[in-house]
Amino acid sequence: GAGVSQSPRYKVAKRGQDVALRCDPISGHVSLFWYQQALGQGPEFLTYFQNEAQLDKSGLPSDRFFAERPEGSVSTLKIQRTQQEDSAVYLCASSFFPGSFPYEQYFGPGTRLTVT
């Protein structure tokens, strides 16, 4: 079956613009995660959904970042009034196992955001 997909793959935004990044998880996967990965670093946790419920958003760096998963499938990460420090690759991952214990996660190809 299809893996995790993300769109767009690349996004260039001018400072101050709003952006929306989409993640389509593996069908049937209950858990969905967003990460931010800076160059040369490991992924940093942003937020976690179980179905449509956002169970943890402790990693969101500011109130300019907002994520939703209204029907428990596709998720959107929105960044308002983008700043240069938001430039990174945004990775989405999904996991089959329900509950708060994520187990193995499978990653999408990522969206590379560049803020100019």
Added chain:
Amino acid sequence: QKEVEQNSGPLSVPEGAIASLNCTYSDRGSQSFFWYRQYSGKSPELIMSIYSNGDKEDGRFTAQLNKASQYVSLLIRDSQPSDSATYLCAVIMGQNFVFGPGTRLSVLP
């Protein structure tokens, strides 16, 4: 502070040798550990998961876990140039999936 530490490398090994990648973590209560491989410009790809102390083998890969020492490692036997990538250690701490910074491995032909 929840931390996962890895030597950033680069770790260079000749083709056919054993590559040894190490990871330490701060949360003594962690129970689940993962190794991911990430090629340049690509997303992380799951290689191994390990939950119990000891060794777990899968093909040329062996994961080793020592919870008392808060240490997990990945051995790659018969290293190939195609193994050249960044290897990320990930640990579940509480309800968070915490990644290390990754070790860059270079396998020289």
